[in-house]
Amino acid sequence: MKKLLMILLVAFIGINSYAQSNTAKVIHLDDDTFKKKVFDYTKGGDWIFEGDKPVIVDFYADWCGPCKRIAPILKELQKEYGDAIQIYKVDTDMSPAVSSAFGIKSIPSLLFVPMKGKPTMAQGALPKETFVKAIDDVLGVKAPK
Template sequence: MKKILMILLVAFIGANSFAQSKSEAKIIHLNDDTFKEKVFDYEKGGDWKFEGDKPVIVDFYADWCGPCKRIAPVLKELQKEYGDAIQIYKVDTDDSPLVSRAFGIRSIPSLLFVPMKGKPTMAQGALPKAKFVEAINDVLGVKAPN
């Protein structure tokens, strides 16, 4: 009986820790300076050198943008579902003109999918959740959680 209780307790703690790590993963807002630290130092120029430690999606958005507002809950849901496997960043194009200009952002939302290795891929528009999941799988190389 003690053995069964111990196994159940260990299983509960493990599942609870997993759930906490997923729920603690949050979307992070970046500006011109923090983007250089966490993603890519666009001022140095030269070849792409990703600064992160996990695949990321960067959402270039503005508070006044209707399509940006429509994908915001989808991104929040994806960050929660994927937990620490990916990181979603948001960059307000009005507040961060330098990074927005460096990436040629002319329409929003624009989404930068950054894998651990290789070049990033840009997508534009309010993508449906299924397209995000497809890009996370195909571009970022991260499988959907069970």
Template sequence: MKHLFFTLLAALLMGQSTGCTAENRAGVKAENLATAPAETVETSQVIALDEASFAEVVFDFKNSSEWDYKGDRPAIIDFYATWCGPCKRLAPVLVELQSEYGDKIQIYKVDAEKNRELAAAFGVTAYPTMLFIPMDEDPAGAKGLLPKEELERIIETFLKVTK
């Protein structure tokens, strides 16, 4: 199942990105990580998910082998680690994108270290890893830190959302 989700954008985006793996995390502190609290409910904010809330609002990864997105708009899932430098740099960019696109998309964050079963289900081996979920197609993923301009291009071309 995990390889099904990381096909479309992976080859295109791999060479352009930088990211963290468990092997290169030494010395990075979790200070100043900009993440949205789990209780965030406004649609114009990035929403933090755990495994249970992910299964409820995105996809029941434990009980379904066929992709069945539960959302009502395209989404981006950011799998991050608190110690990851590129994840810390990506967090405010995702907040900006959520604000700019408003209720046309939803951006979620998943702490992959606290939600290891969920991260494993989607083949997360480096941070950040993003899952891009269009409304009527299979999702695709990218690993590493992508610039805001590249994320905007993906939102507009793959997710088919404009500002």
């Protein structure tokens, strides 16, 4: 009996570790990684999305109160939607080039990037329901059930 419990415990830990390692996470980008994963704003010209799934880019700063309020909402949404979307964070103090390229003057500013078409910018500490509606309407991704 003890041996069976030990085997089940080891199996549970292994499965749980595998599941946690494969869960989607909010990813921080800087000026260079933004160009590779979202859009190379230095080339000029038309919008060409570099990603392989719809994304939300959160332009934020560590000192920003409203940014801190939406951070847990974004983490929760990333977990709920999993690999259907990707949420990125760009620290405007650490990544001035991309922030300037997108005309970020107030934070939080959120860039919703669908697979096709132009991105949409929103500003302010949005409630979760507004994020869910934008993910559905702008990104074309339905809420998980």
